[in-house]
Amino acid sequence: MEVESLARSLAEQPFCKALTQSQVEFLAGCAKNARFDAGEYLVREGSASESMFLIRSGTVALENYLPGRGSLKIDTLVPGDVLGWSVLLPPFRWHLDARALEPTLAFALDANCVRGKVQADHGFGYALTLRLLAAADERLTQARLQQLDVYKAELR
Amino acid sequence: MTDALFPEPMAILRIRNETADTFSFDLDARPRGGFRFAPGQFNMLYAFGFGEVPISISGDPLRPGVLTHTVRAVGPVTRALQGLKKGDVIGVRGPFGTPWPVDEAQGKDVLLVAGGIGLAPLRPTIYSVLSRRKVFGRVCIAYGARTPGDLLYTKEIARWRGRMDVQLEVTVDRGDPEWRGQTGVVTKLLRHFDFTPHDSVAMLCGPEVMMRFASRELEGLGMPAPRIYLSMERNMKCGVGSCGHCQLGPTFICKDGPVYPLTQLVRLMSVREL
Ligand SMILES: Cc1cc2nc3c(=O)[nH]c(=O)nc-3n(C[C@H](O)[C@H](O)[C@H](O)COP(=O)(O)OP(=O)(O)OC[C@H]3O[C@@H](n4cnc5c(N)ncnc54)[C@H](O)[C@@H]3O)c2cc1C
Ligand code: FES
Numbered sequence: 265m266e267v268e269s270l271a272r273s274l275a276e277q278p279f280c281k282a283l284t285q286s287q288v289e290f291l292a293g294c295a296k297n298a299r300f301d302a303g304e305y306l307v308r309e310g311s312a313s314e315s316m317f318l319i320r321s322g323t324v325a326l327e328n329y330l331p332g333r334g335s336l337k338i339d340t341l342v343p344g345d346v347l348g349w350s351v352l353l354p355p356f357r358w359h360l361d362a363r364a365l366e367p368t369l370a371f372a373l374d375a376n377c378v379r380g381k382v383q384a385d386h387g388f389g390y391a392l393t394l395r396l397l398a399a400a401d402e403r404l405t406q407a408r409l410q411q412l413d414v415y416k417a418e419l420r
Numbered sequence: 421m422t423d424a425l426f427p428e429p430m431a432i433l434r435i436r437n438e439t440a441d442t443f444s445f446d447l448d449a450r451p452r453g454g455f456r457f458a459p460g461q462f463n464m465l466y467a468f469g470f471g472e473v474p475i476s477i478s479g480d481p482l483r484p485g486v487l488t489h490t491v492r493a494v495g496p497v498t499r500a501l502q503g504l505k506k507g508d509v510i511g512v513r514g515p516f517g518t519p520w521p522v523d524e525a526q527g528k529d530v531l532l533v534a535g536g537i538g539l540a541p542l543r544p545t546i547y548s549v550l551s552r553r554k555v556f557g558r559v560c561i562a563y564g565a566r567t568p569g570d571l572l573y574t575k576e577i578a579r580w581r582g583r584m585d586v587q588l589e590v591t592v593d594r595g596d597p598e599w600r601g602q603t604g605v606v607t608k609l610l611r612h613f614d615f616t617p618h619d620s621v622a623m624l625c626g627p628e629v630m631m632r633f634a635s636r637e638l639e640g641l642g643m644p645a646p647r648i649y650l651s652m653e654r655n656m657k658c659g660v661g662s663c664g665h666c667q668l669g670p671t672f673i674c675k676d677g678p679v680y681p682l683t684q685l686v687r688l689m690s691v692r693e694l
Contacts, residue, residue, distance in 0.1 A: 338604075366600075406607065409605045414629050415627065
């Protein structure tokens with residue numbers, strides 16, 4: 265019953281739009297609701313990636329820690345965004361910190377469970393990987409634009 | 421319109437510092453019976469003894485008594501403008517150029533995408549749309565700046581954001597520890613707006629690279645290219661299409677632009693060093 269209602273809410277996530285209903289139900293078996301207070305870390309750099317997150321409400325900052333300069337915000341995630349392709353990629357560790365900037369609700373997808381299902385059902389694995397690849401591509405394009413520092417170069 | 425070739429003297433009524441390098445000033449247009457312009461148009465501003473530069477009008481078209489510009493000080497003329505005080509006089513020629521398609525946007529969703537000082541040329545559109553809010557569909561404004569300290573018009577932004585009938589999102593490329601808002605590029609804001617891409621008009625203003633990425637993102641979301649408009653920039657001299665300084669492909673930005681539909685620019689923008 266709980267999995268059914270989770271599957272219904274999961275299906276509304278943009279990340280799940282390209283998955284079939286049965287794939288969403290399959291994924292829902294790995295999902296649980298997670299809540300984070302403002303300032304609380306979802307993940308810490310270097311730690312094992314135990315969950316992947318789909319943000320439902322709130323804002324999450326992605327940060328890199330630079331010695332001497334503190335935590336540098338490099339991106340923010342908002343409802344509809346996904347955090348966590350490292351759950352599929354060895355060595356299964358986070359490359360950055362993710363911290364809630366305000367009270368945040370997310371679906372937490374258990375990493376072991378997701379990896380198991382990807383192995384067990386390659387059709388599902390392909391669909392999920394394609395979604396993660398699309399998210400990664402989008403993030404990479406944005407990171408490239410951000411790196412160009414266009415407003416500094418702007419000579420208006 | 422002032423004489424297209426001879427600057428008309430106008431006095432500075434008020435100056436406001438917007439950020440460390442950007443300021444707005446109001447010119448007194450009352451003695452000449454007001455200054456009428458359409459959102460998106462620009463003036464040639466003459467700092468006596470230094471030279472003349474094209475600057476977009478950033479004020480309210482419904483308040484013709486004051487003529488407002490927002491300037492980022494980057495070189496000799498804009499720095500000379502920055503050094504002026506209340507009561508000082510500058511020369512004005514204009515208004516020049518094509519306006520934003522505010523009328524075409526009636527009955528449709530309106531999407532405004534501004535990067536850096538690109539918010540200045542779009543502000544008259546915001547005033548215009550909000551003054552006749554009911555005739556437009558959803559109004560979405562995406563604004564990106566380099567850092568929180570580079571954000572323009574912060575009080576107005578807070579007011580617009582507080583309205584139930586406006587979706588406004590701000591992001592900075594580099595957030596500082598105190599920044600509680602979004603970090604990342606302006607293009608990523610677009611997919612989170614609630615709007616109908618095939619029934620919208622988009623107006624983009626900012627660095628060319630940002631506009632290129634944003635227009636691709638909008639096309640990806642389903643916006644037809646003819647409904648995406650961009651404001652272009654090149655160095656200018658005459659402002660009236662006779663010197664050739666502002667040439668962009670076969671067009672002159674001062675009279676055929678600065679606002680162009682994407683369809684007209686698509687080929688030009690992909691040609692390097694144009
Ligand atoms: C239609 C139009 C509207 C504009 N609106 C505004 C505005 O609202 N606010 C504002 O601050 N600026 C605006 N600009 C840009 C402004 O005109 C330039 O910053 C100004 O001409 C610089 O003059 P300067 O003598 O201070 O510096 P310059 O010494 O002339 O320029 C300093 C540096 O900026 C570069 N540069 C100068 N003009 C441009 C340009 N147009 N595009 C790209 N690089 C340039 C120069 O190559 C140089 O590297 C606009 C330009 C155009 C064409
Ligand atoms: S500035 Fe002279 S032709 Fe445009």
